[in-house]
Amino acid sequence: MTILFISDLHLSPLRPDITDCFLDFMNTEAIHAEKLYVLGDLFEFWIGDDDNSPFNVVIKEAFKALTQHGVKCYFIQGNRDFLLNKRFCKETGVQLLADHTVIDINNEKVLIMHGDTLCIDDIKYQEFRAKVHQPWLQWVFNRIPLFIRQRIVKNVQDKIKEKKQHKKLTIMDVTQSEVERVMRQEGVKRLIHGHTHRPNVHTFNHNSEEMTRIVLGDWYTQGSILEFKNNKYTLQNKSFK
Structure with missing residues (x-):
C-alpha cells in the first residue's frame, strides 16, 4: 500500500518548472499509489471554481486522469485555495475534506490538515483567515465578475507579500502548545501538515506519550512528497527537470 501526501505547490502559470514537476509526479508516481492527499495551497491562488483558464484546465485534467485510473484523491483547502x-471536485473526482480530518493509516489514527490554524502567534493572519472564511463573504465574492476578482486577489496578494517581509519567522511557524492541544482533542499521536514550508519529522513527549508531527515541504525549488509505504513514512524530494 502506497499513500502520498503533498502540499504548498503554489502552482501558477508563472512557474512552469513547478507545473512540469507536478505533472510528471502525477503521471509517474501518483498513478501507482492507492491514495493521494493534497494538504492545501496546491495553487498560488484559486480564484473560484468557474475560472476555466487553460492553466487550470490542465491541472484539473491531471486529477481527472488520476481518479479515473482508480487512485483516490483527497483535498484539504489551504490559505491560498x-x-x-x-x-472542482465534481470535474476531477477529487474528494474535499474538512480542515481537520482524522484518517486511518495501517490501523493508526492520523490527523491531517493544512497547518495554518496551528500558527496562532500570527494574530493578524488568524484575524484575516476568520474574515475570509465567512460563508456569506465567500458567497458574495464568487458572484463578482471574474476579472474583478482577479484584480482584488492581485491587490490582496501584494499586501500579504509586503507584510510577510516584516514578520518574524517564529511567528509564521506553528505554536507547540496548539499542536499538542489539537492532537489531544482529536485523539491522535501523529499529525501531518504543510503550510510552514519547513519539511521535517518532529517527535515530542506529551503526557508521557510519544507524538510525531510530520511537516511537508513546498515546491519552490524541488518537489516535496511524503510517502507511506511498507509501514514507513519517508519525506522525499523530486528534482526539477
Whole structure:
C-alpha cells in the first residue's frame, strides 16, 4: 500500500518548472499509489471554481486522469485555495475534506490538515483567515465578475507579500502548545501538515506519550512528497527537470 501526501505547490502559470514537476509526479508516481492527499495551497491562488483558464484546465485534467485510473484523491483547502469547492471536485473526482480530518493509516489514527490554524502567534493572519472564511463573504465574492476578482486577489496578494517581509519567522511557524492541544482533542499521536514550508519529522513527549508531527515541504525549488509505504513514512524530494 502506497499513500502520498503533498502540499504548498503554489502552482501558477508563472512557474512552469513547478507545473512540469507536478505533472510528471502525477503521471509517474501518483498513478501507482492507492491514495493521494493534497494538504492545501496546491495553487498560488484559486480564484473560484468557474475560472476555466487553460492553466487550470490542465491541472484539473491531471486529477481527472488520476481518479479515473482508480487512485483516490483527497483535498484539504489551504490559505491560498480556500475557494476551491464542489465544482472542482465534481470535474476531477477529487474528494474535499474538512480542515481537520482524522484518517486511518495501517490501523493508526492520523490527523491531517493544512497547518495554518496551528500558527496562532500570527494574530493578524488568524484575524484575516476568520474574515475570509465567512460563508456569506465567500458567497458574495464568487458572484463578482471574474476579472474583478482577479484584480482584488492581485491587490490582496501584494499586501500579504509586503507584510510577510516584516514578520518574524517564529511567528509564521506553528505554536507547540496548539499542536499538542489539537492532537489531544482529536485523539491522535501523529499529525501531518504543510503550510510552514519547513519539511521535517518532529517527535515530542506529551503526557508521557510519544507524538510525531510530520511537516511537508513546498515546491519552490524541488518537489516535496511524503510517502507511506511498507509501514514507513519517508519525506522525499523530486528534482526539477
